Amino acid sequence: MSNAKSLEELEQKQDFIRRHIGPSPAQVSDMLSALEVSSVQELIDQTVPASIRLEQPLTVGESRTEVETLSYLKSVASKNKVFKSYIGQGYHPTNVPHVILRNVLENPGWYTAYTPYQPEIAQGRLESLLNFQTMTLDLTGLDLASASLLDESTAAAEAMGLAKRVSKAKKANAFFIADDVHTQTIDVVTTRAEQFGFEIIVGKAEDAVNHDIFGALFQYPTTSGEVVDVTDLIAGVQSKKAIACVAADIMSLLLLKAPGKLGADVVLGSAQRFGVPMGYGGPHAAFFATRDAYKRSLPGRIIGVSKDRLGNDALRMAMQTREQHIRRDKANSNICTAQVLLANMAAFYAVYHGPQGLKTIAQRIHRFADILASGLKAKGIALKHNTWFDTLTIVSDNKNDVTARAIAKGVNFATNHEGEYSISVSETTTRADVAELFDIILGEGHGLSVDAIAADVEANGIESIPASLVRDDEVLTHPNFNSYHSETDMLRYIKRLESKDLSLNHSMISLGSCTMKLNATAEMIPITWPEFANLHPFCPLDQAEGYQIMIGELHDWLVNITGYDAVSLQPNSGAQGEYAGLIAIRKYHESRGDAHRNVCLIPSSAHGTNPASAQMASMKIVVVNCDKNGNIDMEDLKAKAADVSENLSCAMITYPSTHGVYEETIRELCDIIHEHGGQVYMDGANMNAQVGVTSPGFIGSDVSHLNLHKTFCIPHGGGGPGVGPIGVKSHLAPFMPNHSVINVPGTNIGNGAVSAAPYGSAAILPISWAYITMMGSEGLKQATEMAIVNANYLTHELSQHFPILYRGRNNRVAHECIVDLRPLKELSGITEMDVAKRLQDYGFHSPTMSFPVAGTLMIEPTESESKGEIDRFIEAMVSIKGEIEKVISGEWSIENNPLVFAPHTQGDVLGNEWDRAYDRFYAAFPVPAVAKNKFWPTVTRIDDVYGDRNLVCSCPAVETYRD
Structure with a gap:
């Protein structure tokens, strides 16, 4: 028995x-x-x-x-411990509309699709991403937007890179950051600047004009909540031929004048509070907008409007669709993964609420901040600023007592500075919450009535937003943002777009090097649990014990699987993992007095992000040839390694090779690089051919990134999110990313961050954890x-x-x-x-x-x-x-013939005219199996050349819809 x-x-x-x-x-x-x-x-x-x-x-x-x-x-x-979070600093509690939660975030039709490189079968998510770009343009007041970057801090780092490329202050090598920018953003931008050899100057915003700079970054509102008119700051920066960048709170832009209207050259920020959970730091879509003049330097993906073969409007990725593969080390950035699924959620949030609904949410948030401020000031509590949108910073001589009372009631404040604490109210804040905040700050028996204060604020007003900065223009006027406000309409709109896209729930997506495999439902379920979804990334560690256990177990398993000694889970894309791994190599050499080692050997067959990442780490790239069988030419490798021996930093290789072969010489290759004092970086794109059979560490490499969105079952999300942790041998472990807000154990204090949150896209780590557990x-x-x-x-x-x-x-x-x-x-x-x-x-x-x-x-x-x-x-x-x-x-x-006319849409096949050499039925149903599960592309072949020559990156005009 x-x-x-x-x-x-x-x-x-x-x-x-x-x-x-x-x-x-x-x-x-x-x-x-x-x-x-x-x-x-x-x-x-x-x-x-x-x-x-x-x-x-x-x-x-x-x-x-x-x-x-x-x-x-x-x-x-x-x-x-899911406390009420008032920490702010770029992360806020939000209400995810259930129609979006169920039908987008939890729907494989949206989360299993691939990057829209084949646009004819991706028109749904391309429309949603175009909505995201249109939303970005309307709120920022600029000309051109991308379809999401990885997070606010890395977007700021990309803004610095753009500023250096386009600034006319060509002799300047310094980038200015106002000291009231979010701490994590200063951290990530500083890390990026160090690799590029840029100088970072952090100081009072008004001091930017006193330095020889190629660009500057301001926060709007500031991290401590102040609403400052940055017009003169921007003009001062531009007077020095430098580029003015503004990191903005997306919700505040419903009420505040657009930074583009104040003169900003670049506006960026996080779209998280548009209906995406905090998730202990991510994944969250970042928005990024700039001037049309800088379109060739814009990082990331841009969705553009073009025409198909029949003259219909059709969407596709414009300009930089395959930038890394084409430009390689000359690419604007190494970005490969975007945050498409999260950008779609944010875009649908804007579509569902519409301009008036969003403005109502923003006004409600601001009104609660006004009520809280008014009551505190009535009781003699000193506020640091006279202006705010949602965040109040309180100057206090009893900070520890107040924060202790808050913790006892399950409430978190931001406590970064001595003698100060900050409170950021959000969409989820209620009147009862405000009453509780009064109790915490003032103690029992304070005598304040939220209703009475609210009535007084309503009657007399508070100029907490300067009159000159009150938004007075209309936003989101396009029909897409004004048509789907009932749940029925919204549900059908989401379904209509989903139906245009081919995903893994339709058929096999057989992409080489991208490993489009099953994302099991059981793996996906935990990511929407409140215990994982609703934690702020900067909450006290004792409130994130569950996360620490899960992350710790995942860390140990990945160590065992890779054959390395330590893993960093911070990089929130594969390309970010490459970048973090190369930084670790560079810092290792510097620690040994070998800072001159800056040459990276890369095979000619390498994925384009390899040379782009090496360029971001300021390495000199030497290309190694491949032989007629696609293998690395070992004689060429030996010769080039010997030639650059004194300056060899590393070699970047993919295993199995990019050509899909287990090269016999891999161990010899590792030995050659090590003999010349270099390190071996093994790209993790093909890890699905290694797990359990071999491992990078066992083979002899020193560092790899792992695409959790490939080998370890995090879904591609229509082009993102991705997660790209790095595994390293022990000698590189001290040089992995740390974080300026939450220290990451096992790395050197002072190591810079590569992502905004200490554990990157922590909310989706349970997917890989569950996959490994169940397998x-x-x-x-x-x-x-x-x-x-x-x-x-x-x-x-x-x-x-x-x-x-x-x-x-x-x-x-x-x-x-x-x-x-x-x-x-x-x-x-x-x-x-x-x-x-x-x-x-x-x-x-x-x-x-x-x-x-x-x-x-x-x-x-x-x-x-x-x-x-x-x-x-x-x-x-x-x-x-x-x-x-x-x-x-x-x-x-x-x-x-049917190939040059492919793909065939219903409209094409059923049209009045048909002068083809093949019949209509064969066009649509070339083999019997197709008839059992027909997927219809919604547009015919798209004209990429037309789209690049006529670049339109926002929703088409209303007349198009009328037609």
Whole structure:
């Protein structure tokens, strides 16, 4: 009986593994048979070099069931104390509209989509992001906005970079930051400046004009709450040919004059308080706007309006769509991931409430601040400032007594400065809360009545916002912000946009190097628990005990999985992880008196963020060649390492290679770099082919970033959020990011931050924690092995119809393969773009196109896709091959065939005119399987050239909608 029970328990524990891994045992057997191997282990032996295979299994523990996992995590989360937060400083409690919570944040139709590089099947989220840009432009008063950056502090660092690029003060090397900017922003900008070799000057805002600077940053309102007219400050900075940047509170801009109207060149900030939980620091979308003159220097993604083949308005990413891949070390930044899901939430929040609803929320927040201020002043309490929007800073000789009373009542104030504490009211603040604040600050029996004070404020007013700064222009006038205010209308609008987008809930997204795998529902559930969602990142650590336990366990598991000694969870994107890892290398060399080591070796096949990140760390890049098989040219590596030996800082490599191969020389490569005094940075993009089988630390590298939004199941969110923690060997551990507000244990005091919050996008770490918990040591290894099985099966089947560009030992690939379309292109004139667009008619997102080799498709099926889905994709590719052959044979001309007209919309197929060489039904239903689950693109092929020549990055005019 006990044996039967233990067997049943074992099966339950393995149940999640079976559900995560797509192929059934019978399907695995069929694939192995096609590959002519008898077992998964035999395939692994043929594929992965024995020299790098782990000698010991992972020790993250046995897999747990979904019920066990969520029950345990709930007990951990309960150790967090969710106090009422008045800390402010860029993070505020907010009410997430339930229609957005359920239908966007908790909806795989929104959180499993990929970056909109294939815009014809991404029109929904592109419209939402265009709403975000329009919202940004209206509120900031500037000309051009991006579709979200990572957080307010990194956006400020990007503003500094833009200022240096476009400022006409070319001899200046200093950037000024007002001392009333948020502390974490000063920290992140200073870190960035140190890497660029810029000088940072922190001082009184009015002193900016007294320095030789290329740019300056002001906070509006200030971190302590003061509403200051920055017009003269901006003009003073511009008189020195420098760039004036303003970090603004988005909610205050409903009531305050737009910084762009005050003359600002750049306006940035966090959109968090537009309906996104604080989440212990993130993820949150940052907004960023600048002048049209600086559009070529704008960092991040820009959504633009263009036309499709039929002349319809269509949206796509403009200009910098593939900036890192094209410009590499000349890119404006290393940004690859944005905060798309969170930007969409903020945009929908603005759509749902509309301009009047948002203004009402802002007025209510401000009125409560006025009531609180009026009552305190009536009792002789000294306020630091005479102006405010939502934040009051109180000058106090009994600060400790007051804050102790607050803690006892479950309330947090900001207490950064001696003799002062600050209170930031929010959308969630009520009259009862204000009464409680009076009790805490004044003690019992103070005699104040909130209603009486409110009536007095209403009758007599308080000029807490200077009359010259009161907003007097209309905002958000576009129909999108004035049409969907009932829940019914809003629900349908969200659904209408969702229906335009292809996501993982439709079909396989087989993007090479991007690992679009299952994001299990059980992994997603905890992120909306109040215990995780509603903590301020700067709350006292004893209130975040649950977070610390969860983060600590995740840290230890990632250490075991990577073979490193320590992990920093602060970087909130893969590119930020690269940047943090390179900073650690640079600081390590400096600590040894080797500050001159600044050369980074990068293979020509590297992902574009590698050279962009190296440039951000002020490294000199030397490109290493690849041989005809796609492997790193070891002779070239040896020669270049020897040539720069005295100045070698590091090499940045990807493993398995960007070409999807386990290179045999990887250990030798690490040894060569180390012999010359350098460090080895291993890009974590392909970690899904390592977990449980090998590890970066075991192979011999010194630091890696991990894409938790790839290997460890955090969903892509339509282009973000991402999480990019770094793992390091012990000698680099002291040089990982710290934080100026909350110290991060294990790193040197004084190390700068790379993200606004100490643990980056902490709110989504439970996703990866749950994935590792439910998979356990054995499940994680099985996932890697099955990714290799699926990739090799796919390669084997496609190789009968297309050339496969690169293979490794025994003719095997790792977790992805590259299909070479160039021979067919030469014979037919059909391009890789045509194939990518035609795949949309078959219901698939294109694989990675023209990277790392132009004219190719890089395909990664992941372990989560069943053989049935892989076979469906193979059928589509083989059918497209047949279509190309008809062009080659002359049956179809190069001008008239389904590939060059792809994708086909309903309007296209059902239109009055049809002069194609193929019939309408075949256009839409090229194989029978498509009819069972047809996904219709909503626009035809988009004209990118037209869009770049006619750059429009806000919602189209009302006349367009009337038409």
